[in-house]
Amino acid sequence: MRILVVEDDADLRRQLGEALKDSGYAVDLADNGEDGHFLGDTEPYDAVVLDLGLPIIDGISVLQKWRADGKTFPVLILTARDQWSEKVSGFDAGADDYLTKPFHHEELLARLRALLRRAAGHTTDSIDIGGLHVDNRAARCFVDGMPVKLTSHEFRLLSYMAMHRGRVISRTELVEHIYDQDFDRDSNTIEVFVGRLRRKIGTNRIETVRGLGYRLIDPDNVPVKK
Amino acid sequence: MRILVVEDDADLRRQLGEALKDSGYAVDLADNGEDGHFLGDTEPYDAVVLDLGLPIIDGISVLQKWRADGKTFPVLILTARDQWSEKVSGFDAGADDYLTKPFHHEELLARLRALLRRAAGHTTDSIDIGGLHVDNRAARCFVDGMPVKLTSHEFRLLSYMAMHRGRVISRTELVEHIYDQDFDRDSNTIEVFVGRLRRKIGTNRIETVRGLGYRLIDPDNVPVKK
DNA sequence: CCCCATATTCAGATTGTGTTCAGGGGTGTA
DNA sequence: TACACCCCTGAACACAATCTGAATATGGGG
Numbered sequence: 001m002r003i004l005v006v007e008d009d010a011d012l013r014r015q016l017g018e019a020l021k022d023s024g025y026a027v028d029l030a031d032n033g034e035d036g037h038f039l040g041d042t043e044p045y046d047a048v049v050l051d052l053g054l055p056i057i058d059g060i061s062v063l064q065k066w067r068a069d070g071k072t073f074p075v076l077i078l079t080a081r082d083q084w085s086e087k088v089s090g091f092d093a094g095a096d097d098y099l100t101k102p103f104h105h106e107e108l109l110a111r112l113r114a115l116l117r118r119a120a121g122h123t124t125d126s127i128d129i130g131g132l133h134v135d136n137r138a139a140r141c142f143v144d145g146m147p148v149k150l151t152s153h154e155f156r157l158l159s160y161m162a163m164h165r166g167r168v169i170s171r172t173e174l175v176e177h178i179y180d181q182d183f184d185r186d187s188n189t190i191e192v193f194v195g196r197l198r199r200k201i202g203t204n205r206i207e208t209v210r211g212l213g214y215r216l217i218d219p220d221n222v223p224v225k226k
Numbered sequence: 227m228r229i230l231v232v233e234d235d236a237d238l239r240r241q242l243g244e245a246l247k248d249s250g251y252a253v254d255l256a257d258n259g260e261d262g263h264f265l266g267d268t269e270p271y272d273a274v275v276l277d278l279g280l281p282i283i284d285g286i287s288v289l290q291k292w293r294a295d296g297k298t299f300p301v302l303i304l305t306a307r308d309q310w311s312e313k314v315s316g317f318d319a320g321a322d323d324y325l326t327k328p329f330h331h332e333e334l335l336a337r338l339r340a341l342l343r344r345a346a347g348h349t350t351d352s353i354d355i356g357g358l359h360v361d362n363r364a365a366r367c368f369v370d371g372m373p374v375k376l377t378s379h380e381f382r383l384l385s386y387m388a389m390h391r392g393r394v395i396s397r398t399e400l401v402e403h404i405y406d407q408d409f410d411r412d413s414n415t416i417e418v419f420v421g422r423l424r425r426k427i428g429t430n431r432i433e434t435v436r437g438l439g440y441r442l443i444d445p446d447n448v449p450v451k452k
Numbered sequence: 453c454c455c456c457a458t459a460t461t462c463a464g465a466t467t468g469t470g471t472t473c474a475g476g477g478g479t480g481t482a
Numbered sequence: 483t484a485c486a487c488c489c490c491t492g493a494a495c496a497c498a499a500t501c502t503g504a505a506t507a508t509g510g511g512g
Contacts, residue, residue, distance in 0.1 A: 044332060
């Protein structure tokens with residue numbers, strides 16, 4: 001999952017970035033409306049945290065532009081306590097949730113998770129696929145009840161695939177959602193991670209579709225032809 | 227499905243080419259208006275992605291020429307954000323859809339699928355023909371509910387025939403839509419693929435029309451005959 | 453009954469994937 | 483600060499699926 005944070009306060013921006021990375025997200029940061037808008041337009045984020053009081057272009061305008069362009073990623077807006085009216089215009093502009101400053105990081109994380117899973121059409125923080133349990137809240141994973149230790153990138157990979165289970169996901173899509181902006185895509189890291197994941201959660205859970213990508217499946221629920 | 231991409235920016239061109247190939251299309255690339263126009267005139271594309279700001283001949287002119295020549299393939303134009311007025315002239319010139327740069331690959335793919343299926347007169351990404359289900363989005367195929375594993379070229383063949391179900395399709399047409407430019411057509415690959423496809427989805431679904439080509443049919447719904 | 457279009461088979465060639473590993477950077481601990 | 487450890491990255495190599503083109507078989511139509 002890849003998140004964009006647009007926040008002009010340097011301290012808060014840094015803190016948010018760290019908190020989100022700690023939670024296993026790929027994070028890009030912007031400190032003004034213009035850069036933020038450009039990034040949101042260019043990169044395929046899974047969610048955006050958007051401050052409303054921004055230099056150059058204000059948050060509401062940024063959000064409006066995105067929505068006018070058909071961007072559908074969930075947006076969580078941050079407002080100062082005394083700018084209550086902004087909340088309203090925020091929702092009008094297409095925000096999905098808001099948080100008033102100051103707030104606890106915990107709360108931000110919880111709301112973000114909720115947005116992400118809602119966007120993926122799930123209703124809980126965890127996903128079960130034939131004995132495989134992926135807990136996005138705790139960033140943990142179990143196979144047949146036994147905890148499996150995953151590194152952060154392994155978990156991101158699994159989590160993204162679980163969110164889009166059953167669908168074929170191309171390497172390009174995986175790279176775009178697992179890494180943040182600057183990543184040199186011509187290497188075989190994805191294959192390497194898929195390999196390691198398979199060793200940990202079982203080879204038959206990740207199906208490779210030659211020429212297209214990978215798909216997470218329930219190995220016990222594949223109607224076999226022939 | 228065979229796509230032409232006319233884009234002068236080398237990076238973007240390469241990226242688009244890869245993303246489209248990842249999705250299973252045959253792709254030709256052109257980096258200027260003149261070459262692009264020539265290719266569109268010469269080869270039977272199923273859709274074209276056309277940048278408007280091009281060297282030698284600009285995109286709008288290219289599009290106008292094609293339309294004046296009676297080319298009907300769907301065209302998706304790419305415009306820079308600040309060239310909004312171009313969009314209008316683009317539509318006037320006969321474009322079917324547009325996307326402003328920068329954009330997500332996923333969005334381009336979605337719009338392209340929409341254009342392709344619209345051009346073929348369908349309204350969804352998947353097609354059913356008497357127990358045969360072809361899902362162009364997931365690049366999957368089912369026979370009587372059972373998933374059938376196809377290789378990428380097998381799927382392209384099936385997909386093209388499904389888009390034009392009921393019609394007789396010549397070998398030449400198949401070759402032209404399944405492969406990109408540089409392909410040596412004097413071999414019997416098509417027969418080979420048809421053979422393999424028949425073995426996988428059932429012999430009676432692909433009818434041979436001697437001297438003309440093949441036709442995809444519903445074996446349970448053949449209007450008598452014979 | 454012969455000819456030609458179509459089918460089938462098969463063995464390289466080619467391309468796409470999996471695995472392994474060493475070096476580097478980061479993190480936590482003494 | 484130095485040390486130990488873990489993870490990520492990129493490259494090299496091993497392996498596998500798929501594609502291709504040719505050789506060979508089959509069958510319909512004149």
